[in-house]
Amino acid sequence: MRAGRNFKFGRFGKLRQPARVHDFANKVLWAYIVLLLVGGLIGFFKAKSKVSLITSAVFAAVLVLAVLPGVFQPAFARILALLLVVFAIRLAKTKKFMPSGLMLVVTMAALALLNIFTN
Secondary structure (H helix, E strand, O other): OOOOOOOOEOOOOOEOOHHHHHHHHHHHHHHHHHHHHHHHHHHHHHHOOHHHHHHHHHHHHHHHHHHOOOOOHHHHHHHHHHHHHHHHHHHHHHOOHHHHHHHHHHHHHHHHHHHHHHO
């Protein structure tokens, strides 16, 4: 049987859905970027922490570049892993769940979702 355009399997018997998976991975990353920026803004307005604002803006900008096609696409997992280490160190230093513990959990969730849906 020949696989046509409307057949659910592609030419080599694989499901043809990579666009939907890639779209979901981008949505996860954009949601993470927004949470990262909102966290930096909250840190700036509540504690007057310019470091929090600058750090969140820099990492958000790097993640935006990672999301854009062709810039440095496979690097977003490494960037999220670096953020995971940064938030773990901050949690170990402060021993307070907010905000570094929450961002640690959100970063782990984003890494897990990206790993599940891109492989």
